[in-house]
Structure formats: C-alpha cells, structure tokens
Amino acid sequence: MSDARTEVLARVREALGRGTDAAPAPAVVPRGYRPAGEHAPGSEPVLELLVDRLVDYRAHVHRVAGAEVADVVARLVEEVRTVAAADADDSHRAAARPAPGSVVVPDGLDRAWLAGLSGDDVRADARDEPLTATELDGACAVVTAARVAVAETGTIVLDAEPDQGRRAISLVPDVHVCVVRTDQVVQTVPEAVRLLGEHPGRPQTWISGPSATSDIELDRVEGVHGPRTLHVLLVS
Template sequence: MSARDDVLARIRTALGGPTTLGGPTAGGRPGAVGDAAASGTELARAYRATGEHAPGSDAAVEILVDRLVDYRAHVHRAASPEEVAETVGALLAEVRGVVVPPALDDAWLAALPATAVRVADSREDPRTADELDAVDAVVTAARVAIADTGTIVLDGEPDQGRRAITLVPDLHVCVVRTDQVVHTVPEGVRLLAEHPERPQTWISGPSATSDIELSRVEGVHGPRTLHVILAPPR
C-alpha cells in the first residue's frame, strides 16, 4: 500500500466507512470505527468538544485578542455601529479604493472618505484578479472567530464575499461581532458544518511565511495587513 493509500484509508476509517475503496480491510473486516458506524453506535470522541469559556464571553474575547496580537494583527474595539464606521474610516483614510461585498452592513462604511472608491464584487459580477490587485483594501464581516487559535473564518456569505477579495488586496479590515467568538476549534467547526457547501477561508493573522532562511515575510499569499474590529453583538 502506498503512503497515499494509507492516508486515505485512515480518513475513511475516521469517517466510519470501509478502509479501502473495495470494502473491508485486508484482514477481511471493517475497522472498529467502521463497525461502530455500521451498527449505529455513537463514536467516542476523545478531544475537547467545548471550552470552559462560553461563546461571546469576555474571557473568550480576551483570548482571541491575545492570539491576534501575537500574530501581528491589529485589534480595535467598537462599542457601537457608529464606532465601527469611525474606525473603518480612520483605517482607510488614505486608500484609493476598497472592495465591498454585496451584503456588507452599509453603516460600517458611513465614514469612508470621499476619495475611497467603493469597488463592488459579487459572484454574479466578479472582479478579475488584476482588478482586485489594483484595489488597496477590502472590508468584510466574518462567520466565526476561534479564540484558542486566534482564527477568523469566512464562509462566503454575502457580507463576506468571494474568497478572492480577501486574498488579493493588501489590507483586510474584518469586523467580528463579539457573539461570534467561540473558545475552541470544535465549537467553530460545528457552526461551519451547518453549511458545508460554503467555501471557507481560515485567517490566523496577516499572510506571512518564514520559509526562506527563517526570515518572516508578510503579504506573500494574502493581505500584508489585517485589522480586526471587535463589534457589539447584533
């Protein structure tokens, strides 16, 4: 069995299916996980399913902030939609253009300077990669934020837009409501599993790599700068 076949067999076992494309294992019977799935038995999950901090709690938010800062993201707090707009306006005061997803809360853009051209993008009318590359920034909402790993996840909803719009412009301003913050990865995955068909983008700080001589370089395969605005619950 090749290494690829071994990896795929392990995945099939974990999912409760036969460990090979043809059926059971080489020994002639499914693995233990396959047996459990076939019998309807609930599979044992040894990992932590929830954290000790409730979603949206001050403790969960503080952990998220700590991780984001450690990743060199810039964190801002806003107590109202008006403060969100003021922060967005200040961060984008010098940009020439900003990409806007079709269903982004327009109140968040109320303080954009007149010089910042709003570039609309949607699945029905997408901008090309070259057009996105000519835009300075993008503003989006988020689906969920995971405190333990400092990860923000977008799932392509209309207030977040296509994946491309957050991968090409050099500056990303992401508004995260505090009630979207969960403590652990399993909690975040459960929320995302409600719509498995949606494309996901997992963001842990600005794009960066240290592949060459362990020297950190930012903006290699995504935004060089990430601003996260923590907004009050909807």
Template sequence: MAGEIWGVVDSSSARAEILRRIRAANGGAADGERASRQWNAIERNYRRAATRSREEILDLLEDRLRDYDANVVRVTAPDIALTVGKMLSERGKRKIVIPPGMEQTWLPEGFDFVVDEGASSAEMDGFEGVMTASTCAIALTGSVVLQGVAGQGRRAVSLIPDYHLCLVRVEDVVETVPEALDRLAATSTLPTTFFAGPSATADIEMTRIKGVHGPRFLDIILVERP
C-alpha cells in the same frame, strides 16, 4: 508477492487485488460499514464547550490575533463607520473592494468603496484593500472564519488584496474549534476560509515571508453591543 502482483497482472487488476487484500485483513467489512464503525469508535474526550468567561474569551482572541501580527480594536456598533474611516486613513487606503450585501452604515464617507461584481484577479489586485464581515472567530486558535455569504463574499475577495479590514461581532466569538464547527454545520457546503492573522509563511531557512497566501496586513474590529 511483489512479483505475483506487479509482474503478472495489469495496474488496474493490481490495485483491485491490493484493495481486496486490505479489506480481507480488516475483516472483510464493506467500506461504508467499516468507516462508520471507525467513526463511531473514535473517543471524543476533547473539550467541546467554553470554560472561560465571555471577557476572557475576547481577551484571548485579541491576544492571539496580535501575536499573529494583526491589529485589533473593540468598538460599539454606533462607532463602526468612524473606526473604519480612522483605520483606513492610518493605513493610507482609499479604494476598497467590498462584497455584495455589506452593511452600508459601516461605510464612512470619503472613501471609494467598490462592490465586487466578479472582478478578475488582475482587477482585484488593483484595489488597495478589502473590507468584509465574518461568520465567527475562534479564540483558542486566533482564527476568523469567512463564508460565501452576503457581507463576506467569494474567497478571492479576501485573498488577493494586500490589506484586509474584517469586522467580527463579539457574539460570534467562540472559545473552541468544536463550538465553531457546530455553528458552521448548517452552512458547511458554502466556501469557507479560516485565517489567523496576516498571511505569512517561511521557507526551509525559516525566512518569514508575508502575503504569499493572502493579505500582508490585517485589521480586526471587534463589534460590541452598545
């Protein structure tokens, strides 16, 4: 068969012939129709809704984030600016890039907050950190989700600086991945980033390296209603 396909026809014809045979082996259905049947036939028995209490969900998110080496604190809205200032001071950070649309009441005095206006990668690397809001967080995976919207900004803003301070409203914390995807359905065309803790990876010898794909240091502020 190999000689029949590869030894006689050119590569484009060979590809067409292979695809024809695959379709024939699958009953000859059109690609779109077959894909639709396969999609609808998938069993969706996985959990799609929360089973824990609200407090248990928040505790789980905190536990996962800390396990991933993130620092997590809970505050009420009136204390955000005070907490931001304290965390930045403890990290020794002063020059912080922020996305357009960041809530101004979250920004304490005494720091150099610079709004991103399309800074280059080299310029972005000159900042000591970045501060953003978030779209939602997933307790089971310890993940935080950012999108290209006001207060969260473009993807480069959260990936290039070495330090990230991220604010997550407790009402935006869900327990499961399906719950998060339901929330993201209306904005699924926007650039979206999922992260769980500071950036880290390991080579074949299991040497853990921080900062390869994003910030090495991560602080999370969970914002509760007063």
C-alpha cells in the same frame, strides 16, 4: 465507471481482507477532548484571549462599539491610502496599482459600516457581478464581515456569505479589514466547527493572522501572497 475505480476499490477490499460484504459500523471514537471552552461565546475572557492571539500573529485589533465602526473603517482606509500613495511614487509599484484608492466590499456588507467613505471609493463585488482578479489587485483594501472567530487559536472564519463575499476579494487586496461581532467569538475549535458544520458546503477560509512564511531559515516573514496587513474590528 472506469476500470481504475473498480480496481482500486477491489485492491482496498482485498487489502482489508474483505469481500463485497457490507461495511463495518463506524467505530466508536473516544472523544475525551473538550467539545467547548469553559467560557461562553462573546464573554470577556474569550474576547481577551482572541485579542491576545491576534496580536501575537501581528494582526491589528480594534475594539469598538457598533456606532464607531464607520469612523474606524474610514480612518483605516485613509491610512492605507496614504501608504499606497507613497508606494505609487515608487515607479514599478505604480504600474501594479492603477487604482490605489478603491476599497472592495462584498455587496451584502452592512452599508452603515461604510458611511465614512465616499461612494466612488467603494467597489462592491458579487457572485453575479464579480470584479476581475486584476481589478482586485488594483484595490488598496477590502472590508468584510466574518462568520465565526476562535479565541484559542486567533482564527477568523469567513464562509463566503454575502456579507463576506467571494473568497478572492479577501485574498488579493493587500489590506483586509475584518469586522467581527463579539457574539461571534467562541473559545475553541470544536465550537466553531459545529457551527460551520451547519452549512458545510459553503466555501470557508480560516484566517489566523496575516499571510506568512518561514521557508527561509525558519525566519518568519509576514505577508507573502495573501494580505500583508490584517485589521480586526471587534464590535460589541
């Protein structure tokens, strides 16, 4: 390997006062913190906490039964379209939004959730058949599932599996509709990390509310580059 590698590693060893001897054993780290919450995943207190946190981030939360998902998705997309159409009247935005009607979905998404949408409105994205960034920029919304949600921090994690899709699809469209099953909601961060650690190689996106900045006088502005609107469907 390169000289730099050898030299940096040699400097590190020297700084530690070590030769090329074997590594010390890993230290015993005090882990007195909570490995899990006091409430079971999917229990009502955990769900209430998640809703509270999400609302605090100004995400829109909809608690629905499984059979209602398709209706709610359809209603939300209809709302988005109305807004997008209004936007399109604005001349300089129209150019940036050639297809205000299309909804992007990962190809592994539960199709039953899309039953309320007409087929030609929906564009499926897959790793082997990806939409271009420009196509994604033209879509009005994306619908995905999720891998796990953390109640205490109001976080939803996507791990890019077929029902959640490539990372780009939940990023470029301006509205993200995310469907989370109640049994996916854990109370604490460590519970989620342990679960995600089963497949650490998957690309993960942790989402806690819509994109935001506080860079101007610490005045929070929601929606900078990521989706400006986040809808969470909490499905029991």
